[in-house]
Amino acid sequence: MTGTVKFHLNGQEVAVPAGLTILEAASLHGVKIPTLCHHPDQRVKANCRVCVVEVEGQKNLAASCATAVTAGMKVRTNSPRIRETVQTILELIFANHPQECLTCIRNGNCELRRLAADYGIREVKGEMACDALPLDTSTPSIVRNPNKCIKCGRCAEVCHHVQETGILYSHFRSVDVQVAPEYGKSLSDVACVLCGQCAAVCPVGAIHEKDDIARVWAALDDPAKHVVVQVAPAVRVSIAEEFGQQPGTIATGRLVAALRKLGFDRVFDTDFTADLTIMEEGHELLHRLKSGGALPLITSCSPGWVKYIEHSYPELLPHVSTCKSPQQMFGALAKTYYPDRAGIDPADIFVVSIMPCTAKKFESERPEMNSSGHRDVDAVLTTRELGRILKQAGVDFAALQDSDFDDPLGISTGAAAIFGVTGGVMEAALRTVYEVVTGQELESVEFTAVRGLQGIKEATVDLAGAPVKVAVAHGLGNARRIMNLLRAGLADYTFIEIMCCPGGCIGGGGQPYGTTDAVRRQRIEAAYRVDAGLALRKSHQNPAVAKLYEEFLRQPLSEVSHHLLHTKYRNRSLYKLKG
């Protein structure tokens, strides 16, 4: 639709672009309508009904999230009838919601609690009728508390229509409705990839990351432990949001300073092993091209994606790079190379990861992730948990002075800085592969064709006269489409980057609440600014990585590399067919 539409909003004629809902149109004119089930990136559900408004000529109230503005429409967003209805609906929800706000993980950022405050709910007049269903703590990543669920359906929507994994959906009817996995199963018994997108969109505390803060405190408080921390690339462009700053704020220096204040013995950077991943994965690609290995090669950094292909397309696993993710490569080196150089007993080292991701918790607990003889990574905190632990420690994030990462596992390039952005791993790989193959310096390092939020991106890169077709997908729905092409023999790509979450890790399930496409764009833009601001922008230029090869690994794909930095996958198909 084009053009503008005039309608009456609370007695005043206003003009808005055609095709908007009342909710969207009102917000353009400074009128905030309460919402719970609404999410700007999702389809309209209109379940919760707290966004109701009066439309002249209509007998009942209209859900503003689901009603399009038409020319001449007369809308009221505030009247005794609307206030009574909204307050009653909120009260009705509270009567079925455990009054555990003080001890809830969402204390401080719960959307329901915010509405309760805004609408001045002082008592629940109905009879308290809370469910007493068991919590699902079956996975290392996600906790589901069905008793706090308000049945808004946001989690199921992202699970079905973005990730297309279809794990969570609405069961039963009436007051027995539950949004849960099939047949009362726990998340560990279904093909859930633990991406945490459900937790990221939940308005209340019904589904959230498993909190590992206590384990990290225990390590930090233990004088016998040498506690090192690594920070994923996507965290530096989002952590400031936990302290009220705008999305897209780059906070690398303050992040390092904050981690020092927590008492970590060394503050390292996952960007270092992101560069290392490019070296290993780039050479793996070249090796497969030369030796006729399985192509296209598919990236393996995203643990949600890896779990997804293990569940859903196990026959395509030979395409997946054997490289561990940067998190796990870091862990393996932090328990071998680092203690060797620093003269520390690896058994005393405790590795903490700060990740934008809930699936990283699962990845760190995969049994095979112990090639150093110890757990590669001991504890994983999401960006949200980092925000909370910093608050517990009384760190005034805004007032911190920038600090630098420690050597040697803290040195990185711009290629690593964009690892958390959809297309970033591809771009980083191309920067290195191009120079290794052609022997020439890459003039323009920015591969813009693989940038942006389009679901599936394709590009053809000229490598010394040989055109190489690549594809990038983010969000498992898009990944599924690529996998279906591949399975049907219709994917003529050489290299595919897949990230589990929409927008890549910057949109990960462990990132600060309020992630929308608009926020994703701001974080992405910030990651590209980090890259552009660095002198070194290609992974093979990383001097610390070069030194690592020289001193320890010898060369990419060496025996040591294979032992420490590469891994295996397993068939997790829940629906094994005979034959």
Next chain:
Amino acid sequence: MGTQLDNAKSVFRLGLFREFPTLMHYRDFGGYQALAKALLGSPGAVIGEIGAAGLRGRGGAAFPAAAKLQMVRDNPPGERYVICNADEGEPGTFKDRFIMTHIPFQLLEGMTIAAYAVAAAQGFIYIRHEYPEAQETMRRAIAAARAAGLLGSDILGSGFSFDIEIFSGAGSYLCGEETALLSSIEGKKGRPRLKPPYPTQSGLWGKPTLINNVETLANIPPIVGRGADWYRALGTADSHGTKLISLSGDVASRGLYEVPFGTTFREIIDNYGGGIKQGRLKAVNIGGASGVVVPPWELDCPLEYSACSQRGITIGSGAVFVMDDSRSILENVRNRVDFFLHESCGKCTPCREGLRQAGRIIHNLLDGAATLADIDNLERYTRTMQNAAFCGLGQAAGNSLSSSLKYFRGEYEALCRDRDQAAPKEATA
């Protein structure tokens, strides 16, 4: 079925015969002449005739039938469907079952004419799981119509092809809501969908779909066969034709009656139902569980869309449940709230949580555990359901409560622990 209409004034006169409904029998009495007539004319002429007759949907919403046909017809060429909603789940309603088991061919003929009007090639009859006999009769009727060239390809040599399948519901009341019904046929959970888009535009599997109630579709052959003028003469200036009334409760003669519009509810009870069986008339529940409860002094209201609407009476499916003075209003309300609480799909907050709380208050009242403040809350929950529920069924669940609170608040208050503090009330009527 009982009636006081002579054959010439009845839409469902063939239902009066008690023999097994064979196709031969139906045709002997003029059946399928309307279809033959329709196929000779244009689809537009069919819609015009139904429009002139002023037929309105008999499922409860009373939407003009011709307008709906036209909306489906107006879509760009392509696949369309005709669906007969036979999920007759409204408690106290049994008119659709009667049509399906006694005059199944009238329904098939009506569907076929409607399909011709909207250019649909496939139809479904969504019959509730609890009606196995109706499913069986309709199946046999479809087979007979197919064998006689009245369904299938090239019907009556007209070049028009249309076939019908039976689809059995699984027992959910909510699947009578048209969009929930569509989801159910598609194999999804029976939950209502957002409107717009309306089914006329994007219905079954996203295709334009005509959904009508059994009674609405069965009205079409007499209208097309006998003409709009004949049909209009049956009712009043406001509401044309006749309505099937499912009369039950404390009347002498319960049953299904074909009643011309304009008849008052008192006449329905006294003349058709033979009056109250014993005791005195206390209240009448009109329109099923989702309808209203009214006291005797409202019964001079004629069965007519505008008159009923003005007085807040919902004709709904045409169920009339009569209560004598031995009945408790609160027990009746409890049954209805329990019913809705069981049948709510649970999708939206006002219906799911509103009914949960309303149910608790009603049960507390009957247990002597409620207070006057609970009644105020109950009224608030009721208004919220009516104002804000997602679908018509959730909104209507509030109607049944609000009417009983309006007319019989005294019975609620009498059950309260603190009833002594109730405001003195003026005597009503």
